[in-house]
Amino acid sequence: MNKGICDKIKFMLWGMTSRLKENKDFINDVTFKFKSGTKNYIGIIYIDDEKVNFNGKDEELKIDDIPSYISEHALKYDELEFVINERGKKFILNADNKNVKTKQVDSREEKSDEHAFTKSTLLNRNYLIRVGEADELLKEIGILTKDGKVKNDMIRKYNQIDHFVELVDSMIDELGDVDTINVLDCACGKSYLTFVLNYYIKEVKKKNCFFIGIDRSENVINTSREIAKRLNYKNMQFLCMDLNEYIPDRRIDIVISLHACDIATDMALGTAINVNARAIMCVPCCHRELLDQYRFDEFNSVLKHGVFRARFSDILTDGVRALLLETQGYKVSVVEYISPLETPKNLLIRAVKVSDKNIKAINEYKALKEKFNITPYLERYINI
Template sequence: MTFEEMKAHLIKRILQQQLVTATISQPRMKSNEVKRIKLKPLMLKNSYHIQIEYQYERILKHENIQLTEFPAKLETIFEDYRQAHVDFIDEKVQVQLSKKNKVLWKSDQSSIPKQVNLAHNRKKNYLLSDDQPYSFLIRLGVQTEDGKVKKQKYDKFKQINRFIEFIDDALSYLPKNRQVRILDFGSGKSYLTFALYHYLKIEKGLDIRVTGLDLKKEVIEECSRIAQDLGYDQLEFLVGDINDYNEESAVDMVVTLHACDVATDMALARAVKWGASVILSVPCCQHELNRQLNTPSLDIMLQHGLIRERFAALATDSIRAEILSLVGYEAQLLEFIDMENTPKNILIRAYRTGKKANVEQRANYDAFLNLLHATPFLQTELKEYL
């Protein structure tokens, strides 16, 4: 059986709604963060779908795809994986692919048809359970006293859990033999700061010291009271600006949430200079590049204010991630929360590797900046590292 014949057989059976379950594994690239993919059929709004479960090292993500759109998705999946175990109603299939897509195929026929469960399990497995009381969530008004998430706060609860997923993914990059130093610039009402402290200190038992920094005195005073009441003795909140904070010479993790315009770049630059192992940054508004854009070849797009603003925001975050890559970080742009909740949903995640950028990577970066006729603030801040 050829590679194309193998895919055609699987797709045909799936389109016939014969799938019971499937597991696809063995990523072709070690860098692939999704270690395993599971497939199962389900009914959504009276329509047959295939649910795709992406299994990372510590978290799961789900995507539901209509049956007619699934063949193209399966084609893409087999570009990245080499093994599949597929259960159909009357057949069990095992597939092993070589690096050059030579197919090792095994099929076992069954005389007793299997049952297909098309029910949709809507309960999501959160790292923080949605039916367990947490003192900080109760105090912050996200949960009731008995641990139920308040209806009007459920989006906030999902955002907190999404943030905790990123924190959990970063655990292996944090020191194990000493206190972990964490700074949160622009902490605001500090939902995520408290969540970070709870997860790392209470649930994971790490020795940490966390500082939340914000310009709003009243907010800082309230957060300080809550931390004291909860007994979070290694969590402090200070009034201050990113530029004025000079209390540290080295930091392990830097978090910056919704710091406007170049305030995000200031925080990223400070993180790099401190040698932070982990950077988590959710930018807010980006105006600097918008003002600099001078690219006649893109005028068809940029003549429209809305498109210009969105392009500038996406380009700014792409540049930030690339600069972090150039100075020794593994940087990614990830979805923080669903686009339906806010368009400002990009998170920059960077892990310090110390890997040096190659000549081609720097040339590609310079070419992009030349196209835009721009000089990013972060580039200027980190010029001695580039």
């Protein structure tokens, strides 16, 4: 290629490589291919290792040196294709002796949209996390078989995961004023929701994101780290520790928690309050704390039956959680996450920060606390 074209390549690569610095955690690979006659010469740039492999030879190559390196080599060839393969999209530069062009391609558009399983037989819904587009992710978390079929015993789990994404979608849109959405998963377990949200926010919503998963089990944390490595999700951190010991090193935008047992849910909500999270998505699990605490003499004739007493304790526990979030300026809604036919633990507490302390809610909570003679665990995180 002539010098004028090569100078243009160098100029356009400066813009493309600046993206490599800004989105380093989301880069899968950087490749280039020179063509001379019918022969191709292929190279790979390893961003993390700051090196390039071209024609079987390794050399040191920093990001800032990429434009000069490529443009100088281009003088010897007829054509160039330079590709930045970022999660969710590709940035491609094509050049020959006549012109230099760039284009952006949605990676999902390159994958087939056609698949035998595109709708749930249970919910008859279109999926946000779609088979055919998210196969690598869905295989890694056990939803798909190796040949890309949804496992029969994972259909319900697939529906649950996708519905959670649907419920959190509006919260993601409301955080459009931040460059990177930071998500904290409390008592993350195997982190399936975290991996799914990571995929959705970055590759579907096209927003940068960072995830922190916390759990006390070293086994599940190690498993999560291995999955992240296999998926090449570099924008994730997994910590084996007690939630009460966590001190964030960055702003936290969304806190999620799915089926954290008993007061672990309160620890998750308390952590969200302490880090001043702008949004919370929490699906509680079992309820034990208030069962032996509360007293309601007016209902003794009903609550003498153990099953009624336990069910009332469940309602009281989650109702108090919602009210305590309101005292801290959150707008709270409680919805059914999934059908009660699938699990009785199906409530989702959604909260969005809208103000400072809510005095009316504080007074309501104090009256409720006195009436039922309770001291909820969540209160220790809050200055009432």
